[in-house]
Amino acid sequence: MRLAYQYRLLPTSSQQATLNRWLDMLRHQYNWMLADRFDWWESNRCAVNSCPLVCSIAQAREQPEYYGQKRSLVGLKQDRPWYKEIHSQVLQDMVKRVKLAFDRYLKGDCNGKKSGKPRFKGANRYHSFTYPQPSIDWIDGNKIELPKIGAVKVVWHRPLPEGFEVKSAILTHKADGWYVTLSLQDESVPEQTVDVVPDWDNSIGIDMGLEYFVADSEGDLIDYPRHLRAAESKQALLQQKRELRPKGSVAGARLNQRIARLHQKIARQRYQFHCETANLLLSKADVIFTEDLNVANMMKRCKPKQDTDGTFLPNGQAAKSGLNKSFADAGIGQFVNQILPFKAEKAGKQTIKVNPTGTSQHCCICLNRVPKELSDRWHSCSYCGNQMPRDTNSGVLIKKVGLGLASLKKARKPKGLEKPALYA
Known part of the structure; x- marks a missing residue:
């Protein structure tokens, strides 16, 4: 079983200077090795039979690869002795990061999904380094x-579990200081296996939204606190003060730190709310x-809209930007894809994803289509008389589709019922 425990560090001023210096040197070498790979790739990625007939032939050189770049660290320490200050395994792990970033760009991950072109890391984009072989000692x-x-x-805010071996230690620089993340593994503890068979009694369906964060099939509605919206006025005030300071000034840097800490607080509040909501849902069903x-x-x-003469027309993006901010504030993707599955697996329970197509436009009782606009928040079925909040109706329907009790593709109007005026 693999776990990760994160603790806050309280380094002295000299230790903090050392950590910052290490981070800066690792970032520079990361960028150099990434540029070396890009240079070779741009010069040699074309096949011989695809090259133009008239071109300058560059002198061939060995392709930069993982072990070759690791061997180059020996010469790096001779040319730049200050790199001897960094632990050797920390330097080697930086080379591994370059390899993983470039491989995800060319080959993709284990699922075949490719990432975008790796970017060179600025001072605000390289935040951590790793000891790959730490010890509990x-x-x-x-x-x-x-x-x-x-x-x-x-700051040991919680004790480490007994019997676990420390596999790696990641030091991360955040807005409010340094943290260490210990990756723990215990081979004697098996991975959690989920063998729950879903039925009507041990399962629930949930609908995610912005009016209510979660609406489950039991009729419970959970609102979200809107942490970002609550801090918008304070954030705007800090940003206005920052714009009045000269660029590169100490006062501007301090205001940037305050803004970063504010965003960090919002993210932590959102994460805590997601964890509490996941625990509440998992206490109801398996x-x-x-x-x-x-x-x-x-x-x-x-998508932009243009008139016949090329003039851009209103496309609704002004209203969509506010909706996008609400999506980001709620953090629906983080909750559904990360926190809820992790909490469920840790508790020996299960989450199953269901195709959401039509779950907001059909009745959960008779499965007939009941068209609704986004502003319509109440479900009223003209066929069976079902009356309930729109999100609750979707939660019940998601549960039925997940259990295989309903199929929206085969949903038809029951015989003997006249077409309501809504469809006329």
Whole structure:
């Protein structure tokens, strides 16, 4: 079983300077190795039979690869002795990051999904480095002994589980300081296996939305606190003050830190709300049916509209931008795709994704289509007389579709019922 525990570090001023210096040197070498791979790829990616007949032939050189770039670290320390200050395994892990970023760009991950072209890391985009082979012996009381850095104080807000082996230690620089993430593994503890058979009694369906964060099939509605909206006025005030400061000034940098800490607080509030909501839902049922949502597509910008003379027409993006901010504030994607499945697996329970197509436009009782606009928040079926909140109706229908009790593709109007005026 693999777990990750994160703790806050309290380094001294000299230790903090060392950590920042390491991070900056690792970032520069990461960018250099990434540029070396890009240079070779741009020069040699074309096949011989696809090259133009008239071109300058560049001198062939060995392709940069993982082990070759690791061997180059020996010469790096000779040419730049200050890199000897960094622990050797931390440097080697930086080379592994370059390899993973480039492989995801060319080959994709284990599921075949490719990432975008890797970007060079600016000072605000390289935040962590890793000790790949730590030891439990590094921990001594309220301190952790980090090689070449020294004993750093740790806030042990919860004890480490017994019997686990420390597999890696990741040091991360956040807006409010440094943190260490210990990856723990215990081979004697088997991975959680879920063998729950869903039925009507041990399962619920949930519908995600913005009016209510969660509406389940039992009729319960959970609102979300809108943390970002609540902090908008404070955020705007800080940003206005920052714009009045000269660029690159110390005062501007301090205001940037305050803005970063504010966003970090919002993210933590949202994460805590998601965890509490997941625990509440898992206390009701062993199986949770959720919508298979693609939140990235839901937050896309509206397509531009042009008149015959090329003039751009209103396309509704002004209203869509507010909707996108609400989606980001709610964090639906993080909850459905990350937190809820993790909590369910840890509790020995299960989450199943259901195709959401039509779940908001059909009745959960008679399965007839009841068209509704986005502003219509009440479900009223003219066929069977079903009356309930729109989101609750969707939650019940998601549960039925997940259990195989309903199929919206075969939903038809019951015989003997006249077509209502809505369809006329």
